[in-house]
Amino acid sequence: MEIIAGILVLLMIASAIAAALFKDLMNAVIASCIVSLIAAVLFYLLQAPDVAMAEAAIGAALVTGIFVIAVKRTKRFEE
Amino acid sequence: MRKLISIILLGIVATGLFMSISQIPFGEPGERMGDHFIREGVKETGATNIVTAVVVSYRGFDTLGEVTVLFTAAMGLGAVIGLVRRKKTHPVIEPASLIVYTGCRFLFPVILLVGTYIVIHGHLTPGGGFQGGAVVASAFLLMYLGCRGKRIRENLSRGLESLGGLLFILLGVTGLLIGGDFLFNFLPLGEAGTLISAGIIPLIYLAVGLKVGSELAGIIDHLIENTDELSE
Amino acid sequence: MEIFGMILIGIGAAFLLIGSIGIYRMPDVYNRIQAGTKCTTLGSFLTIIGVGVVQPEWFWKTLIIAIFVLVSNPVSSHALGRASRKKRISLYEKSVVDKTDEFTGQQK
Numbered sequence: 076m077e078i079i080a081g082i083l084v085l086l087m088i089a090s091a092i093a094a095a096l097f098k099d100l101m102n103a104v105i106a107s108c109i110v111s112l113i114a115a116v117l118f119y120l121l122q123a124p125d126v127a128m129a130e131a132a133i134g135a136a137l138v139t140g141i142f143v144i145a146v147k148r149t150k151r152f153e154e
Numbered sequence: 155m156r157k158l159i160s161i162i163l164l165g166i167v168a169t170g171l172f173m174s175i176s177q178i179p180f181g182e183p184g185e186r187m188g189d190h191f192i193r194e195g196v197k198e199t200g201a202t203n204i205v206t207a208v209v210v211s212y213r214g215f216d217t218l219g220e221v222t223v224l225f226t227a228a229m230g231l232g233a234v235i236g237l238v239r240r241k242k243t244h245p246v247i248e249p250a251s252l253i254v255y256t257g258c259r260f261l262f263p264v265i266l267l268v269g270t271y272i273v274i275h276g277h278l279t280p281g282g283g284f285q286g287g288a289v290v291a292s293a294f295l296l297m298y299l300g301c302r303g304k305r306i307r308e309n310l311s312r313g314l315e316s317l318g319g320l321l322f323i324l325l326g327v328t329g330l331l332i333g334g335d336f337l338f339n340f341l342p343l344g345e346a347g348t349l350i351s352a353g354i355i356p357l358i359y360l361a362v363g364l365k366v367g368s369e370l371a372g373i374i375d376h377l378i379e380n381t382d383e384l385s386e
Numbered sequence: 387m388e389i390f391g392m393i394l395i396g397i398g399a400a401f402l403l404i405g406s407i408g409i410y411r412m413p414d415v416y417n418r419i420q421a422g423t424k425c426t427t428l429g430s431f432l433t434i435i436g437v438g439v440v441q442p443e444w445f446w447k448t449l450i451i452a453i454f455v456l457v458s459n460p461v462s463s464h465a466l467g468r469a470s471r472k473k474r475i476s477l478y479e480k481s482v483v484d485k486t487d488e489f490t491g492q493q494k
Contacts, residue, residue: 254465257457
């Protein structure tokens with residue numbers, strides 16, 4: 076279980092760095108969606124299913140949708 | 155240069171945080187409240203999900219504050235979007251393909267079912283009003299993305315939102331009149347573990363679920379329908 | 387009954403493994419989507435139904451989850467494939483046939 080949690084944490088850090096570095100904001104939104112999804116799985120592994128459910132529904136679905144709409148309405152590429 | 159300064163500032167903040175937090179003993183029970191909730195929670199509130207017992211019963215007033223925060227956020231978004239002058243053009247949007255359209259229409263009731271299940275089983279299993287409301291709102295997000303042209307009626311979502319808030323306050327005031335405390339649990343607790351138990355906790359979570367779901371769906375509606383595409 | 391459920395879970399896991407090998411081995415986007423979708427849809431369907439058979443009181447919930455996966459997985463893959471086709475992501479160079487333009491011309 077600890078090995079799985081360690082791999083997930085490494086993946087989460089990698090996608091967080093990727094979200095900060097991407098110039099294409101749509102890619103950055105998807106990377107931050109991956110961060111939320113892995114955070115939800117980690118919350119479940121740490122026996123907090125309530126928080127995991129909220130994180131999966133809000134962080135992975137709604138926030139991603141709202142960010143995608145916001146990026147489409149404004150500029151897509153960072154200078 | 156700016157990056158260097160920001161990294162140095164970040165390091166200073168991190169060191170300060172570490173210095174201040176490292177004095178607190180980690181993992182030891184600092185208070186006696188947690189033990190009390192775990193041992194007596196089911197007996198006192200009738201909810202088998204301890205998190206729900208804390209969120210709705212012991213700390214119910216804070217939940218009212220949280221719901222108000224969400225309401226303020228939705229109101230602020232509506233105000234900001236209302237300020238932007240809209241052109242009355244309706245750009246031609248290419249519709250989604252038939253498979254996506256039909257699939258979204260099929261999946262919509264399933265997601266609604268899951269969200270409602272999470273809301274009304276909040277006192278028994280993990281989940282509750284906030285989580286279920288977010289799931290319901292994501293069902294509406296799917297409909298907005300897959301089936302363009304379909305909208306919720308604005309009056310309906312506003313009405314449901316107000317109804318949720320009103321139900322919350324009414325339950326609290328009724329508890330105040332009967333038991334002397336705001337959000338006093340005036341209904342019988344029933345047998346712990348069954349659907350109709352735990353007094354007013356399921357009713358409060360129903361109100362919270364209605365409010366959260368309609369608010370988030372309203373935010374999505376504002377963002378998708380009331381703003382124009384910026385031409386690139 | 388429990389053994390039957392275990393067999394279902396085993397078959398589902400095997401399909402998931404084949405799907406992951408397919409995603410790793412296939413040359414371009416469309417082949418990968420195809421490998422991923424077919425194998426993971428059947429694999430997760432069988433796994434979830436198997437869990438429902440092992441624990442009979444969960445059967446109806448697992449049935450709903452399985453139907454959800456059965457519909458949402460192909461639909462999302464279709465949307466992905468259509469989007470990548472619209473972005474003009476090129477096919478594998480050894481591909482034989484490509485009828486997308488002809489077909490989308492018939493649709494309005």
